[in-house]
Amino acid sequence: MDFLITLVNGLSLGGIYAMIALGYTMVYGIAKMLNFAHGDIIMVGGYAILVFLSVNPILAIVFSVLFCIGLGIAVEKAAYKPLRGASPLAVLITAIGVSYFLQSLAQIIFGASPKYVIIADLGSLVIGEVSISYGTIITLACSIVIMIALTLFVKLTKTGRAMIAVSEDKDAARLMGVNIDHIIMITFAIGSALASLAGLFSLLRVPTIMPTYGALPGIKAFTAAVIGGIGSIPGAMLGGILLGVVECVCNSIPTVAPYTMAIEFAILIVILLVKPTGILGKKRREKV
Amino acid sequence: MAILEVRDLEVNYGLIKAIKGVSFEVNEGEIVALIGANGAGKTTIMHAVSGLLPKAAGKVTLFGKDVSSTPAHKLVYQGMAQVPEGRRIFQELTVFENLQMGYYSVKNKGGFEDKLREIYKSFPILEERKNQIAGTLSGGEQQMLAMSRALMSSPKLLLLDEPSMGLSPLYVNTIFEMIKKVNSMGTTVLLVEQNAKKTLSIADRAYVLEIGKMVKTGTGEELLNDEEIKKAYLGG
Ligand SMILES: Nc1ncnc2c1ncn2[C@@H]1O[C@H](COP(=O)(O)OP(=O)(O)O)[C@@H](O)[C@H]1O
Numbered sequence A: 001m002d003f004l005i006t007l008v009n010g011l012s013l014g015g016i017y018a019m020i021a022l023g024y025t026m027v028y029g030i031a032k033m034l035n036f037a038h039g040d041i042i043m044v045g046g047y048a049i050l051v052f053l054s055v056n057p058i059l060a061i062v063f064s065v066l067f068c069i070g071l072g073i074a075v076e077k078a079a080y081k082p083l084r085g086a087s088p089l090a091v092l093i094t095a096i097g098v099s100y101f102l103q104s105l106a107q108i109i110f111g112a113s114p115k116y117v118i119i120a121d122l123g124s125l126v127i128g129e130v131s132i133s134y135g136t137i138i139t140l141a142c143s144i145v146i147m148i149a150l151t152l153f154v155k156l157t158k159t160g161r162a163m164i165a166v167s168e169d170k171d172a173a174r175l176m177g178v179n180i181d182h183i184i185m186i187t188f189a190i191g192s193a194l195a196s197l198a199g200l201f202s203l204l205r206v207p208t209i210m211p212t213y214g215a216l217p218g219i220k221a222f223t224a225a226v227i228g229g230i231g232s233i234p235g236a237m238l239g240g241i242l243l244g245v246v247e248c249v250c251n252s253i254p255t256v257a258p259y260t261m262a263i264e265f266a267i268l269i270v271i272l273l274v275k276p277t278g279i280l281g282k283k284r285r286e287k288v
Numbered sequence B: 001m002a003i004l005e006v007r008d009l010e011v012n013y014g015l016i017k018a019i020k021g022v023s024f025e026v027n028e029g030e031i032v033a034l035i036g037a038n039g040a041g042k043t044t045i046m047h048a049v050s051g052l053l054p055k056a057a058g059k060v061t062l063f064g065k066d067v068s069s070t071p072a073h074k075l076v077y078q079g080m081a082q083v084p085e086g087r088r089i090f091q092e093l094t095v096f097e098n099l100q101m102g103y104y105s106v107k108n109k110g111g112f113e114d115k116l117r118e119i120y121k122s123f124p125i126l127e128e129r130k131n132q133i134a135g136t137l138s139g140g141e142q143q144m145l146a147m148s149r150a151l152m153s154s155p156k157l158l159l160l161d162e163p164s165m166g167l168s169p170l171y172v173n174t175i176f177e178m179i180k181k182v183n184s185m186g187t188t189v190l191l192v193e194q195n196a197k198k199t200l201s202i203a204d205r206a207y208v209l210e211i212g213k214m215v216k217t218g219t220g221e222e223l224l225n226d227e228e229i230k231k232a233y234l235g236g
């Protein structure tokens, strides 16, 4: 029974990592860049909830999602779009710059010390001697629904199909009439919405926030995306869930717990040694 | 009437001048061929015309409109489609999804089924393989898919870049038959090829390109009987 609880916890945490990893992987697949400021959208989402929390929690969540979508689109337009076609290193450094910019801005506005963000007191489900918080269950349920919805969106809609086409061959997609800038904007919007929801669910687990709040989940989710195969949507889901379960299982064993993070990154290294493209990553035919 | 007019086109790759002032036109209803050896600049011209490559100089007019600086994704809405060199189908999508992508620019959703039926009638193999991942098709089937994908938008002008490249003789014949058929049904064709003999035999007019410059032009028949062309491109 204890193990079952740990597993549910792990799946729930994995759902959060998967939601963030999806943003990394979709942006990588479509804009061919590593958006290292992606984790900081989680932090911005958390603070955005704080702004309207005293008015109404639902309003606060809706505001947070919309604000993050706007921010993601604005960052892409202002910082990344002018660098289209520039060297990957220039784009990477810019992304790191955006990350520091967002963190510093949050520190100026909200201060450096942690703040409590108690969205709702949801209580726990008690089964016999064990209990599991409703926050965990809601997170798991929502992340499953979101992942299914995203999969269907990509598979069944015209825009989703264009996203796959762009990630595979930009020029061929342009010849079909696909506006690449438009698809990249939608990708950033989706990624940022998922990051803000990930921020919300993280706050249900641990209700404190500070300017560096997004850094660690950002790194973990990036690791998850690479484990699953960067650029692959099912890969990001798989990698995220795998990492979440490993983290919770390791943390539940006292002698292993101190090494949890080392184990997570060791998994990354082993998988990259065995399959350099990640579990579900495909080696793409180079185009000339 | 010229539906595509290219004037004094120049294209550079960094410091390399790949196209050094090229002019040609394509009239409504024609099959116009651009022939030249490997590296002459045929693909570069195609990509500059379709907006995938920036032009260093020159003017491109499509259906009477100056499209010299129109972004690539807008030209298909004006009736021009391109089958790029190397097919460039979407390998991870199915045959059917590739055809859906070909219809991306068409506003009339209701017309999709009709267009699809028309394509399947011309290429029955694509209907058989409609749910197959496109990357697993043979080279010839991929070329048919690439052509069908371009035809889904019912273009008035079709640009074809070496459609016979790497295909077995049987498929080469099929592809050339298809080009004739598409043209006879009202689509104007600009065809780039190294296979000069077959190309000149179906082309109304042709231009000969050598290292970034047009060196000769004439009707397909004139060029087929031209001694220099025979020597250089038709194997004596
Ligand atoms: N991406 C590129 N960068 C630099 N040079 C290129 C590039 N693509 C083509 N070239 C050069 O431009 C010239 C024309 O190439 P291309 O248009 O592909 O010829 P063709 O299609 O007639 O075989 C060649 O000399 C080729 O080496």
Ligand SMILES: [Mg+2]
Pocket (backbone or CB within 6 Å): B042, B043, B044, B085, B162
């Ligand atoms: Mg070529």
